Amino acid sequence: MDTLSIWISLIFEQAIFYYSVLIMFSYLTLVILSVIEIRKYNLRCWYINHSALLNSQHVPGISVIAPAFNESGTVINGVHTLLSLNYPKYEVIIVNDGSTDDTLQKLIDEYELAESSYYYHEEIKTQPVKGIYKSKNPVYSKLIVIDKHNGKSKADASNAGINASSYPLFLCTDMDCILHKDTLIKMVRPFVEEKTRVIATGSVIRISNSCEVENGYLKKVKVPNKFLPLFQELEYIRAFLLGRMAWSKINGLMLVSGGIGLFDKEVVLSAGGYDHKSFGEDMELIGRMRVWMEDHKEKYLVTYIPESLCWTEVPSSLRIFARQRTRWTKGLAQTLWIHRKVFFNPKYKVFGLLTFPYWVFFEWLAPLIEAGGIIFYIYLAITGQITWIYALILLAFVYSFSVMITIMAILWDEVAGMKYEKKREVFKLCLAAIVEPFVYHPLVLFFSLRGNFYFFSNRKLNWGEMTRIGFKKKKVAID
Amino acid sequence: MNQLNAVVNHNYPEIIRFAAFVAIISAILTFCTIAVIFVNRVIKKRRQKIQKMADEAILETLGERIFIYDSVSDISEKELSKTLSILDVLKNKNKIFRKSMIRLLVYFQTNLTGSVGRIVNATYSRLKLRQFSLKKLQSPLWFLKTQGLTEVQRMKDVMSLLEVYKLVNDKNQDVRVASYIALVRLRARDCFEVMSKEREELSEWQQMMLVEGIFNTIGLTIPSFKTFLRSENRSLVLLGIKLIVDYRQLDAIQELLAVINAQDDFIRLRIIEALGALNAEEAESSLRNRYQLEPVKNKAAILISLGLIASGNSVDFIRQKFMEAEDFLIIKSAAAAITSHPPVVAYEVKNELQEEHAVQKGLINHFTEALN
Structure with a gap:
C-alpha cells in the first residue's frame, strides 16, 4: 500500500507537473505560430485583388451545401443570404432532412420551386431522396432543394448534398449560420493560391447570440451577454485564432468545423464522405481525408484563414450545452479510436507524429488527468498532506498562464481585424478571461468526463433538439 | 511575506x-x-x-x-x-x-x-506623388514593392517603366508577377516576352491576376499566345491556354493539337477543354483517337468538348460511350454532350434506351429539362 501511495504521489507531484509544463509549452508554440500565420495572411490581403477573382471565368465552381431540419423560422432568410454571396460560379443546395414542420413548403412558396427530374447519383450512401426541386424563376436558378428522409445526423444530409453537387469544391454550412457576403471569394483563395493541392479550408466562426441581425444579414457584432455564450466566445477565439491558425501553419490541422468548411469534393468522395455514425463527423472527415492522401502518397494542405466569416448561435442553456459538449467529447474519442493506426506512425508525417498525439495527450486525455488530479488533491487535503503555500503557487502558475493565453488570443483577434466596435466589449471579454478558469472551465471539464463515460460505456447519445433563442424561438437539430 | x-x-x-x-x-x-x-x-x-x-x-x-x-x-x-x-x-x-x-x-x-x-x-x-510610389519599389519589403507597382500601373506612370523592369527579376514571385502586370498595364512592348521568361510555377491565383491584367488593358497589342504552349514552365502553358480561350485565338488550334501529347494529365485536360471551348471541328478526330489513352477525367472532358463542338460527326462515338460506359462520370459527360446537339439527337438516343438503361434515361431527362 505504501509503495502504491509513493507511486501515486510521484505521478501527481512530478509527472503531472511536467505534463502541465509540456501543455503550456505547446500552447506557447501555438501562440507564436498563429501570430506568424495571421501576419502572413494580413500582408497578403494588402496585395490580393479580389476583383480579379470576381470577374474571372477561371475560378473553380463551388456548391454551397446547407442541411435543414425543422428550420421553418430561418430557412427563408438563410437561403436569401446564401443566394446573395459574392462569387461568379456557385450553386446553393438545401437539404431538407425530413423536417416535420413546414420548412419545405416555405421554400416552395418563397422560391417558386417545382419538382424537377434532376438526376441524383448516390455516390455516398444516404437515406432515400424523396424529390429534388428547382426554381421556375430564373433569378433563383442557383438554388437546388433536396427533400430526403431524415438520416438522424447532419452527416447524412451533407452527404446527400455532396451527391447532388456539380462543382469541384463544396462549402458545408448550417442553415442557422450567417455567412459574410465574401465568404466564398475569401475561402477559395487557398485553393487557387497554394501550389500544393488544398483539400480543405476553414475559417473563424463567431457567436451570433447577441448580434443584431436583419433579414439574415449581420448588422452589428456584439459580445454575447449571457453567461454560457460569453465564455464560448472566448473559447472560440482561442480555438480558432490560436489553435487552428497555428496548426494550419505546419499543415497539421485536424479539424475544420461543420459550421463553415470548404472541401475538395474529389478527395471527400474518395475518402467516403461524412461518417453518419460519428458524433464528430467534421473532425472524422478531415482525419479520413488526410489518411487517404497520405496512403496515396499525394501532397496536400489543410488550411485555415483568420477571418471571421461565419456567425452561429451557441447553446445558452446548460442542458443543451451539456449535451453538445458530451457529444463533442464522444466524437473526439470515436475519431481518435477510428484513426488509431495514425498514432505516432511516421507514414502520416506531421499528422501522425504531431497532430494526432497532441489531440490524444492534450485534448482527449487532459480532462481525465485533470479530474484525477482534483480527486487526488481532495484526498491530500482530507489527509492533511498538503503544503498550502506550494498548492497556491501551483494554482497561480496554472491560472495565470491560462489567463495569459486567452488574453493573447483576444489580442490576436484584434490584430486579425477588430470585430467589436466598443472598447467596453473587449474589456468584457478580458474580464471573462480572468474568471473563466473558475466558473466555466469546471463545466467543460465535467461534460468532457461525461462524454468519455458515454464513449467507454458505449452509452447511446442522441443528437437531440435545441431551442435557439437568438432571433426567433424555434426548434432545430443541433450542429 | x-x-x-x-x-x-x-x-x-x-x-x-x-x-x-x-x-x-x-x-x-x-x-x-x-x-x-x-x-x-x-x-x-x-x-x-x-x-x-x-x-x-x-x-x-x-x-x-x-x-x-x-x-x-x-x-x-x-x-x-x-x-x-x-x-x-x-x-x-x-x-x-x-x-x-x-x-x-x-x-x-x-x-x-x-x-x-x-x-x-x-x-x-x-x-510629385510618384516619387513616393517609386520609393516603395525600392523597399526591401515585398508587400511595399507590390503596393508601389499597383500604384504605378494604376496611375499609368510610363515614366517609371525602368524602375518596373528592375523588379522583373526580384526573388519574390509575387513582386515579379506584380511587375508583369504593371508592364502589361503600362503597355510595355516586350511585356509578354518578359512574362514568358518566368521560371517558377505560377499559382492559379497569379495566372488569374495576369489574365485579368491583360484582359482589362485597353489598347494592348495582343500576341498569339500559342508561343506559351511550348514553354518548359507548365504554369505558363496553362496561362497560355486560358488566354487562347479568352481571346478565342483560333489560329492556336493546330498548336494545341501539336502539344496534346504532353506528359502532364492536367495540361492535356486543359487542352481538351480549350479545344471544346474554341469549337475546334478540326480537332474532333484527334480527340476521338485520344479517348482510349486518357484517364477518366480527360475522357469525360473529351466527351464534353465533342458536345460543345457539336458538328454532328461525333454523335455515334458519343452515343456508343453513353450506352457502353460503366463509369458514372463518363455516362454523365456523354449525356451532356448528346444534349448539346440539336434536340433530335437526344430524342433518338432516348428511344433506343432499354429498361436496363435507367441511369442513361435519368441523365437524358436531367439534361433536357429546362429547370436544370
Whole structure:
C-alpha cells in the first residue's frame, strides 16, 4: 500500500507537473505560430485583388451545401443570404432532412420551386431522396432543394448534398449560420493560391447570440451577454485564432468545423464522405481525408484563414450545452479510436507524429488527468498532506498562464481585424478571461468526463433538439 | 511575506520556484497584453479619425477645384497653382494625409477615364506623388514593392517603366508577377516576352491576376499566345491556354493539337477543354483517337468538348460511350454532350434506351429539362 501511495504521489507531484509544463509549452508554440500565420495572411490581403477573382471565368465552381431540419423560422432568410454571396460560379443546395414542420413548403412558396427530374447519383450512401426541386424563376436558378428522409445526423444530409453537387469544391454550412457576403471569394483563395493541392479550408466562426441581425444579414457584432455564450466566445477565439491558425501553419490541422468548411469534393468522395455514425463527423472527415492522401502518397494542405466569416448561435442553456459538449467529447474519442493506426506512425508525417498525439495527450486525455488530479488533491487535503503555500503557487502558475493565453488570443483577434466596435466589449471579454478558469472551465471539464463515460460505456447519445433563442424561438437539430 | 522571501531565497523546491517564476511572468505579460489591446485601439481610432479628416479635406478640394473642369487646359495656371498649393499643404501635413491623397488619386484614376482621368493624372504628377510610389519599389519589403507597382500601373506612370523592369527579376514571385502586370498595364512592348521568361510555377491565383491584367488593358497589342504552349514552365502553358480561350485565338488550334501529347494529365485536360471551348471541328478526330489513352477525367472532358463542338460527326462515338460506359462520370459527360446537339439527337438516343438503361434515361431527362 505504501509503495502504491509513493507511486501515486510521484505521478501527481512530478509527472503531472511536467505534463502541465509540456501543455503550456505547446500552447506557447501555438501562440507564436498563429501570430506568424495571421501576419502572413494580413500582408497578403494588402496585395490580393479580389476583383480579379470576381470577374474571372477561371475560378473553380463551388456548391454551397446547407442541411435543414425543422428550420421553418430561418430557412427563408438563410437561403436569401446564401443566394446573395459574392462569387461568379456557385450553386446553393438545401437539404431538407425530413423536417416535420413546414420548412419545405416555405421554400416552395418563397422560391417558386417545382419538382424537377434532376438526376441524383448516390455516390455516398444516404437515406432515400424523396424529390429534388428547382426554381421556375430564373433569378433563383442557383438554388437546388433536396427533400430526403431524415438520416438522424447532419452527416447524412451533407452527404446527400455532396451527391447532388456539380462543382469541384463544396462549402458545408448550417442553415442557422450567417455567412459574410465574401465568404466564398475569401475561402477559395487557398485553393487557387497554394501550389500544393488544398483539400480543405476553414475559417473563424463567431457567436451570433447577441448580434443584431436583419433579414439574415449581420448588422452589428456584439459580445454575447449571457453567461454560457460569453465564455464560448472566448473559447472560440482561442480555438480558432490560436489553435487552428497555428496548426494550419505546419499543415497539421485536424479539424475544420461543420459550421463553415470548404472541401475538395474529389478527395471527400474518395475518402467516403461524412461518417453518419460519428458524433464528430467534421473532425472524422478531415482525419479520413488526410489518411487517404497520405496512403496515396499525394501532397496536400489543410488550411485555415483568420477571418471571421461565419456567425452561429451557441447553446445558452446548460442542458443543451451539456449535451453538445458530451457529444463533442464522444466524437473526439470515436475519431481518435477510428484513426488509431495514425498514432505516432511516421507514414502520416506531421499528422501522425504531431497532430494526432497532441489531440490524444492534450485534448482527449487532459480532462481525465485533470479530474484525477482534483480527486487526488481532495484526498491530500482530507489527509492533511498538503503544503498550502506550494498548492497556491501551483494554482497561480496554472491560472495565470491560462489567463495569459486567452488574453493573447483576444489580442490576436484584434490584430486579425477588430470585430467589436466598443472598447467596453473587449474589456468584457478580458474580464471573462480572468474568471473563466473558475466558473466555466469546471463545466467543460465535467461534460468532457461525461462524454468519455458515454464513449467507454458505449452509452447511446442522441443528437437531440435545441431551442435557439437568438432571433426567433424555434426548434432545430443541433450542429 | 516570509513565504515569498522563502521562494526568492531559494528555500523552496525547484519546481515550486519555477512555477512561481512562470506565474509572475504570465501575470506581467497578461497586463502588458491588455494594455497593448487598449492602446492599440486608441491609436487605431485616432488614426481612423485623422484618415477621415484627410479624406474629407482632399475630396472637398478635388471636388470643388479640380473635378469641375472638363480638361486640364480649362484650368487657368493661376487657379491650378492655387489648387496645387492647397493640395501640397494637405500632402505635407502628415503621413496619413499623404497616403490618403495617393489612395484617392489612384482610386479616381482607376475608375475615371477621359479628361477627368487626365486631370487626376496631371495632379498626381505635379504634386510629385510618384516619387513616393517609386520609393516603395525600392523597399526591401515585398508587400511595399507590390503596393508601389499597383500604384504605378494604376496611375499609368510610363515614366517609371525602368524602375518596373528592375523588379522583373526580384526573388519574390509575387513582386515579379506584380511587375508583369504593371508592364502589361503600362503597355510595355516586350511585356509578354518578359512574362514568358518566368521560371517558377505560377499559382492559379497569379495566372488569374495576369489574365485579368491583360484582359482589362485597353489598347494592348495582343500576341498569339500559342508561343506559351511550348514553354518548359507548365504554369505558363496553362496561362497560355486560358488566354487562347479568352481571346478565342483560333489560329492556336493546330498548336494545341501539336502539344496534346504532353506528359502532364492536367495540361492535356486543359487542352481538351480549350479545344471544346474554341469549337475546334478540326480537332474532333484527334480527340476521338485520344479517348482510349486518357484517364477518366480527360475522357469525360473529351466527351464534353465533342458536345460543345457539336458538328454532328461525333454523335455515334458519343452515343456508343453513353450506352457502353460503366463509369458514372463518363455516362454523365456523354449525356451532356448528346444534349448539346440539336434536340433530335437526344430524342433518338432516348428511344433506343432499354429498361436496363435507367441511369442513361435519368441523365437524358436531367439534361433536357429546362429547370436544370
